[in-house]
Amino acid sequence: MLIMDGAAMDRALTRIAHEIAERNEESRDVALIGVQRGGVLLAERLAAILQRIWTHPVLIGSLDVGMHRDDLDRRAVPHMHPTVIPFDVAGKTVILVDDVLFSGRTTRAAMDALNDFGRPRRIQLAVLIDRGHRELPIKADFVGKNVPTASTERIEVRFREDEGEDEVRLQKN
């Protein structure tokens, strides 16, 4: 089932960018860090919109949480992508960007991983889809769309960078 097409994704990202700008007046202290892999593409798009709003460049990085997950022996080993944080996170407002918020374990791993790079002033969380079923006390600050799901269903996020078209689908099992 189609939940979001390309136009809807663009609108959601534009709205999230404006919410980020509204919440963070000290725009030069903001850094976007995408969680590999979908979050990285989203962070790049958010950064592009924010640069137009703020009219200055926005710091951007990427984070692979594979080394910080707590379930390595319960699933196939993840494919590693680079972690690139080309700035000092100390004192920054870091906005973690991910495509889907589900159990919250990826976000917890991302916060742990981020800690190894320094002590951000604060961390905020932006996600394209919040599908519920949290297993940890974690809540997103910016949400593209809330999607009630059964825990057995799957959310598939596709990007034009990968497979032709932006879209989010809910797959029933």
Next chain:
Amino acid sequence: MVWNHKHLLDIESLSAEDILTVLDTAKAFKAVGERAIKKVPALRGKTVVNLFVEPSTRTRISFELAAQRLTADIINFTAEASSLKKGETLKDTARNLEALNVDIIVMRHSASGAPHFLSRFLHASVINAGDGAHEHPTQALLDLFTIREKKGKIEGLNVTILGDILYSRVARSNIWALTKLGAKVTLCGPSTLVPRVFEQMGCTVTYKVDEAIAQADILNLLRIQHERQRKTMFPSLSEYTSQFGLTKARLALTKPDALIMHPGPVNRGVEIDSEIADSKRSLILDQVTNGLAVRMAALFLVSGGQGPQGVAAGSS
């Protein structure tokens, strides 16, 4: 792309994709080593045993540090200070270690196939850290990592491996790995140590050392292993140096961008001129640095569970 090996026993049984998975994973771990905090919790709560039945310093230390950087606990077990000296069989030793609930056994043994033997009855993962003259998979993987890092590719490169091939597990693992990824491998050295039969592995054997050196993009010099050889393989070390050593005169024959590798420990003045070993063309210390990252990747990958890859975005 999906890694599904419980053990890392040899290169021969890996696919090209498997090898690239290790190299990509190692790249992520190398970046960890360059941070202020060089430790990640990936193997928190896991126990690794270094079971070294044959002496080794650099490989053992590399695995030890790799395990520590992954937050695993590691214990070292060497043959000299163990019940193996009292006549305990290898199988019993390994079973006793497993009774302590270890998760990964890293094994060095003088007998070819010893890690494969352990893997058949242990629940723990086994990583081969060198078995006899058979294979030394993590050495080949770190060599490929280093080549890819410096040259940007492996396919199509001319790699000359020079020296003691016959007794070298490093050579065998490198030949498998390089040919799987499309490099052209040439072996060279004294005919007693470089038999033609190696051509069955998909490489070229030559005894024309100047040609082998001149065509190389990568020159991998292997150590003359005094401890494994019979005395009759070549007349003397100085004879070897004059015939096959990388001297300054031979260095002049190389391509200007050819790079030099050596798995260590180096016999300075035998396989390689001392100044060349320390020159900018030498990757010897890069290999050591990259070895740590590759071993972190190996420990990490064999610890992965079964089941579908962490595929879709929604599954996270």
